[in-house]
Amino acid sequence: MNGKRKSKGKHKIKKIQLKISKEEIWQILETVKDPEVPVLSIMDLGIVRQVEWIEGENEKGFWKITITPTYSGCPAMDMISTQIRMTLYAAGIDAFEINTILSPAWTTEWMTASGKEKLREYGIAPPHPLPAHYADQTFIDHSPVACPRCQSAHTHRISEFGSTACKALYQCDDCKEPFDYFKCH
Amino acid sequence: MPLAPDSRLPTPDYLLHLADNALILGHRNSEWCGHGPILEQDIAITNISLDLIGQSRYLYQYAASIMGEGATEDSLAYLRDVREFKNYLLLELPKGDWAVTVLRQYFFSQFQILQYRALQQKQDIQLSAIAEKAIKETVYHLRWSKEWVIRLGDGTEESSRRMNKAVDYLWSYTGELFMPSKFEIACAETEIGVDPATLKDEWYASVQQVFAEAALTLPSQGWTQSGGKEGVHTEHLGFILAELQFMQRAYPGNEW
Numbered sequence: 001m002n003g004k005r006k007s008k009g010k011h012k013i014k015k016i017q018l019k020i021s022k023e024e025i026w027q028i029l030e031t032v033k034d035p036e037v038p039v040l041s042i043m044d045l046g047i048v049r050q051v052e053w054i055e056g057e058n059e060k061g062f063w064k065i066t067i068t069p070t071y072s073g074c075p076a077m078d079m080i081s082t083q084i085r086m087t088l089y090a091a092g093i094d095a096f097e098i099n100t101i102l103s104p105a106w107t108t109e110w111m112t113a114s115g116k117e118k119l120r121e122y123g124i125a126p127p128h129p130l131p132a133h134y135a136d137q138t139f140i141d142h143s144p145v146a147c148p149r150c151q152s153a154h155t156h157r158i159s160e161f162g163s164t165a166c167k168a169l170y171q172c173d174d175c176k177e178p179f180d181y182f183k184c185h
Numbered sequence: 186m187p188l189a190p191d192s193r194l195p196t197p198d199y200l201l202h203l204a205d206n207a208l209i210l211g212h213r214n215s216e217w218c219g220h221g222p223i224l225e226q227d228i229a230i231t232n233i234s235l236d237l238i239g240q241s242r243y244l245y246q247y248a249a250s251i252m253g254e255g256a257t258e259d260s261l262a263y264l265r266d267v268r269e270f271k272n273y274l275l276l277e278l279p280k281g282d283w284a285v286t287v288l289r290q291y292f293f294s295q296f297q298i299l300q301y302r303a304l305q306q307k308q309d310i311q312l313s314a315i316a317e318k319a320i321k322e323t324v325y326h327l328r329w330s331k332e333w334v335i336r337l338g339d340g341t342e343e344s345s346r347r348m349n350k351a352v353d354y355l356w357s358y359t360g361e362l363f364m365p366s367k368f369e370i371a372c373a374e375t376e377i378g379v380d381p382a383t384l385k386d387e388w389y390a391s392v393q394q395v396f397a398e399a400a401l402t403l404p405s406q407g408w409t410q411s412g413g414k415e416g417v418h419t420e421h422l423g424f425i426l427a428e429l430q431f432m433q434r435a436y437p438g439n440e441w
Contacts, residue, residue, distance in 0.1 A: 072318055073239025102243065103314035105321060159225035160329055161232040169225060185321055 020093060025051050025063060028091050035079045036164050037182075039122040042080060045070065046110025049101065063088075063096040068106045070185075071165040108184045120148045125170065125181040145181045147172035157181075195309055195377050197252045198271065198368035201261065202414055204244035205272035208262055209422070210293060211237030212429055216280050226283075229329060233290065236322040243315045263433035267423050268416040271366075275358035277413070277422040284337055284347040289355055291330035295391050296362050296384065298323045303379040312377065331395055338399025345400070352401060360409025362388070369414075 029048055034040045042048055050066040065084065069077045081098055088096055108127035116126035125148045144153040152174040160183075162169040167180040215234040221227025245258035276293065280286050301323060304316035337344040363385040365373070372378025389406075396403045412418065432439055 069239075069318075071236060071239060072243060072322060073235035073237070075235075101314070102318045103310075105314075105318040107321075159229055160325060161225070161229035163228070165232055165235060169228075 020091075022051055022053065025065075025088075025093075028087060028093075029065070029084065032080065032083045032087050035076050035083070036166075037119070037122070037124065039118045040115055042067070042084070044112050044115030044118065046106065046112070047080065054097075061095065063093065064099055065096055066099045066101055068101050068104075070106050074165050076164075106185070108182065111182075119182055123148050123179060124167070125179060127182045127184040130184050145170055147175060147177065148179055149177050150175040155179075193309075193375075193377075194251055195247075195312055195372050196368050197248050198366075199372045199378050200244050200248035200251070200312075201269075202271040202366070202368065204241045204248060204261070205270050206276055206293075206297075207237045207241035207244065209270070209272040209425060210276040210290075211235070211241060212425055213276065213278075213280050214286070214290070217286065222283055230286065230290075233326050233329070236319075236326065240315070240319045240322070243318070247311055247315065259433070263430045267418055267426060270418065270422060270426070271414050271416060272422075273358070273361055274410050274413040274419055275355065275361065277419060277425060278355070278358065279421055281351065281354070282347060283333075284344070284351040285354060287330050287333035287337065288348065288351040290326060291334045291395070292355065292359055292362075292392070294323055294327040294330050295395075296381075296388055298327050299384040299387055300379055300381065303384065307378065308376045334395055334401075335399040338396070338401045348399070348401060352404065356404045357408065358410045360406065361411040361413060364409075364411055364414075366414040 026043070026048075029051070030041050030043045032042045034042060034045055034047075047067050047070065048065065049068050050064075052064050052066075053061055054064050055061045067081070067084070081100075084098060088094070107130060109130055111127060119126045125145050128143065128145070145155050145157075146153050147155050147170075150172060152172055154173040155170050156173060158169040158171055158178065160168050162180050166182055166185065168183045169178065170181045171178045211234045214230050214237070217227060217230045218234075219227065221230055241262070242258055245261045249256040249258055249261060273293075275289060278285075278289070298320065301316040301320045305313050305320065307313055334348065337348040339345070340348075363381050365380050365382050369378055369380055373380040389403075393403050
């Protein structure tokens with residue numbers, strides 16, 4: 001009897017999975033947020049690189065979800081992986097595999113325009129476009145970072161390393177507020 | 186035509202050497218957590234630790250996948266003994282004062298950036314991808330540590346005295362960076378790894394430039410400490426491992 005029930009359950013799940021389109025998977029993933037910056041989804045950050053349906057034998061297939069880490073040591077990555085898993089399960093999808101790739105290496109260039117806007121509203125200055133000469137400078141590029149609160153360009157860097165790996169610490173010289181800058185990477 | 190599997194992949198020793206370097210310096214730097222000279226720099230040095238430990242994880246994971254037989258990133262980091270670690274002696278020395286910490290970070294980041302850039306061009310896809318990712322982080326480490334060496338070297342009388350003392354202390358450990366081991370030669374021959382001797386000239390030229398700006402005198406390239414890659418370490422590594430591995434040794438298989 002147990003066996004019967006099991007196979008019935010499996011059948012049900014398979015049916016649901018066939019109905020789901022790639023666009024719907026993207027939409028589901030849009031609801032997974034970065035645990036450190038909860039206004040950003042993993043789509044805004046550009047962490048999800050690819051979603052594809054892989055055909056298997058005997059009509060069994062699975063969704064292959066390819067993600068890439070932001071920083072090597074980012075402690076949020078394990079959490080993000082778990083959240084993707086939980087969110088897909090909650091949507092009735094269990095035939096999937098999460099695949100992590102390192103190359104091409106993640107860059108803030110992949111952050112969406114709406115993601116940058118959400119960051120600003122949240123009080124974090126969004127990343128600048130990546131300068132071409134970025135890698136070889138002795139001292140940091142001091143192009144002004146606008147204050148996310150008063151939009152002043154009179155700001156200064158307090159520290160190149162901030163509260164998380166992806167942020168630097170700045171202060172506004174006009175409104176005096178300290179703020180995080182999501183550094184370009 | 187496909188090559189034999191053993192020559193297509195990096196040897197475990199080579200990956201462990203790269204991983205151990207990142208883990209041991211990451212652990213050393215993490216000792217500043219809560220003890221940094223000011224809050225922002227406490228955060229900076231621990232961020233660098235986190236990057237290094239993250240890099241070591243990718244390298245251990247890759248080594249474990251090649252080694253098989255139940256090896257995991259955790260067993261490689263937590264269950265190997267002193268003689269099995271292949272990191273540079275430079276990286277296991279006590280953290281010292283801020284001058285020692287930032288100078289060592291500079292020496293190593295300057296080396297690591299050259300090594301990772303060379304690795305990115307090599308034939309192994311996974312190792313090249315790890316290098317590509319790590320370069321971006323190392324650029325920050327390099328810039329940050331370089332700024333500090335210049336700031337302290339060309340700063341006050343006291344900061345200059347400390348930085349000169351750090352140079353005297355660390356210099357004889359830098360030669361080991363460029364002494365190739367058997368496993369490095371083997372991986373360089375198959376175009377998977379980098380012979381560190383090929384990085385020496387560029388490293389010296391960069392250090393010379395920074396030292397000039399920092400009003401420091403570059404010592405002569407004399408006798409050098411070595412042995413780390415062969416597992417012959419200073420007494421300091423045992424103490425690091427005692428702390429790093431305690432939980433897994435006392436409570437095997439323990440998880441968060």
